[in-house]
Amino acid sequence: MTITDLSDVATLLQRMVQIDSVSGSVCGRDRSEQPLIDMLHRQAKDWGLHPTLLPVPGHADQLIITARPPVEGDTRPLLLFDSHTDTVGVEGMTVEPFAAEVRDGKMYGRGTCDTKGTGAAMLCALRQYAETEVQPVRVAVLFSVDEEMSMDGIQHFLTHDYEAVVGDAASVNVIVGEPSDLRLYVVHNGVLTWKLSTSGVAAHSSRPSNGVSAITPMLTLLQAVEALYIPSVTACHGLTGTAACAVTMIKGGHSPNVIADHCEATIDRRLSAGDVSETPELATAALRKVSACLKRCLGDAAGTPEGISFCTHARTSTSPCPS
Structure with a gap:
């Protein structure tokens, strides 16, 4: 042939x-x-x-x-x-x-x-x-x-x-047939995509006290994710390297002169192959602990307006493929 x-x-x-x-x-x-x-x-x-x-x-x-x-x-x-x-x-x-x-x-x-x-x-x-x-x-x-x-x-x-x-x-x-420079790969990490959302109350920006910005608590939430969750992502595989997590997208608001009543962020999580703790379910549970803790802190803080809510859900979930 x-x-x-x-x-x-x-x-x-x-x-x-x-x-x-x-x-x-x-x-x-x-x-x-x-x-x-x-x-x-x-x-x-x-x-x-x-x-x-x-x-x-x-x-x-x-x-x-x-x-x-x-x-x-x-x-x-x-x-x-x-x-x-x-x-x-x-x-x-x-x-x-x-x-x-x-x-x-x-x-x-x-x-x-x-x-x-x-x-x-x-x-x-x-x-x-x-x-x-x-x-x-x-x-x-x-x-x-x-x-x-x-x-x-x-x-x-x-x-x-x-x-x-x-x-x-x-x-x-x-x-x-994924591009690999003709190198043979026999294992790959998994991928998990989360969306975090915060909600507030819309108002004209000339009267910001009439509204509740959804962007402000999102910034606090993402800072908590980067400080409390991402450093804990340390699982490692000999061929695929270390697991990873990063904030990749954020969007919020509808107009420059309106207090944003909704904000959404996307987090990309790469799950290490060969580690029993690196499953979509366990990773999501760990992230939810961070967001739940932050929600309680904001709810207990003096002067924090009502109307803020948090949710996390997996949009994409693919488990690691072992060799």
Whole structure:
């Protein structure tokens, strides 16, 4: 079996990049990845491969492609490739994000590296493998959705489609096409995203005493998180390093001349692999202790106005994957 003609990979990649598949959570479009999934579905059929759409509630379909139709009782080992179809946003890019322009042997555009490039290479390799007479291993390519935000796609695949895809395979190996400078990674940290919110009472800024700012207690809360919680994040793994936590976003208020009645902050928490204390549930419980303590302090402080409330909830939760 010879190496796939790189021009085939480049041509397919160019078509993929030219389809805007920015994550729906970023661009605001429902099923924003569906046009790309549909194109890949058609291409797989044109190449004589066997594509199957896998519905994901609230998102575009996912796509699993095999060299041959599934056969019950097939015990050959399964090699599963995965590449996600969504991308991050295009804000701040200095090149046309969907032109897929080639300059000096390099292609430029959103998703060329993360991860449409690997997806194009995987599909072209599967096409070539499908043409071989002897296939000692079952090979499948999964195009998953919503990786950049909540990872709903791969989680739905694992809970609803994985067993059917694996079938009677004697063993399963999975290669995920994330950019890694061609280094092999066998473990990764988990991710947990929290939103903290504070509420107050709106009023015109010319009469601030008539309102209650939601921004002021948020600043106090975040200072407490950075002083009391983040230093406690010390779990470490030999391959992935130390767990991490950072305040990444904050927004509040509606107008420059109105006291803000709502403020929201986002905290990104990276969970260390291989540590039993590093679970989404335990991490959230620890953060809630900080916010609950602060709420009591503010409530007990003399002159603290009523109407302040705190809440925390996990928007994104993915446990670490051990080696």
